Amino acid sequence: MKNKVFIVVLAFIQVSLAHAKTDCTQVTQIPQIECEALLDFYSSTNGYNWKNDLNYVRTSCLWPHSCWNTTEPCSWYGVSCSGGHVTSLYLIDKNLTGSLPNSLGNLSELEYLYLMGNQFSGSIPKSLGNLSNLEVLLLSHNQLSGYLPESLGNLSNLIWFHLGDNELSKSIPKVIGKFK
Numbered sequence: 001m002k003n004k005v006f007i008v009v010l011a012f013i014q015v016s017l018a019h020a021k022t023d024c025t026q027v028t029q030i031p032q033i034e035c036e037a038l039l040d041f042y043s044s045t046n047g048y049n050w051k052n053d054l055n056y057v058r059t060s061c062l063w064p065h066s067c068w069n070t071t072e073p074c075s076w077y078g079v080s081c082s083g084g085h086v087t088s089l090y091l092i093d094k095n096l097t098g099s100l101p102n103s104l105g106n107l108s109e110l111e112y113l114y115l116m117g118n119q120f121s122g123s124i125p126k127s128l129g130n131l132s133n134l135e136v137l138l139l140s141h142n143q144l145s146g147y148l149p150e151s152l153g154n155l156s157n158l159i160w161f162h163l164g165d166n167e168l169s170k171s172i173p174k175v176i177g178k179f180k
Helices: 002-020 032-044 102-106 126-130 150-154 174-178
Strands: 079-082 085-090 112-114 119-122 136-138 143-146 160-162
Touching (some): 032 085, 102 126
Parallel strands (some): 085 112, 136 160
Antiparallel strands (some): 079 085
């Protein structure tokens, strides 16, 4: 019994340390608000338990959570940057659970959001409509529910989106029809 308690306490300490190692005020690669949005995303999607992928070619990390605790967010697992901003989140089939945080809308230069094949629940945040540079939005094969926010109609650069295999309402706002 003592071993089980020790393991649980050790796991809790490791999760706490992983979050404590990233201080967004010390990050220089991207704006602080983008760093905070990424950490909020990590926290709200159970980041410590993301699925390991040894074939992931864009990072040398063996465990995704070990990459999200440095002051270099552009090297974090699934994150790509250009011009001092986050431009892509690529986390397909990574066992992400929880809900998508509103702070994703603070990734002002995001072009690609690949989050399909996870276990997200809850609604699609209205703040995604703030991502005016977004070209690809893939949220399919999750457990998202509710209505599509009308704010998605603001995504004038959106070329491709896939929201199938969720539990979304069948009602599609008319503004969605004005995509490229």
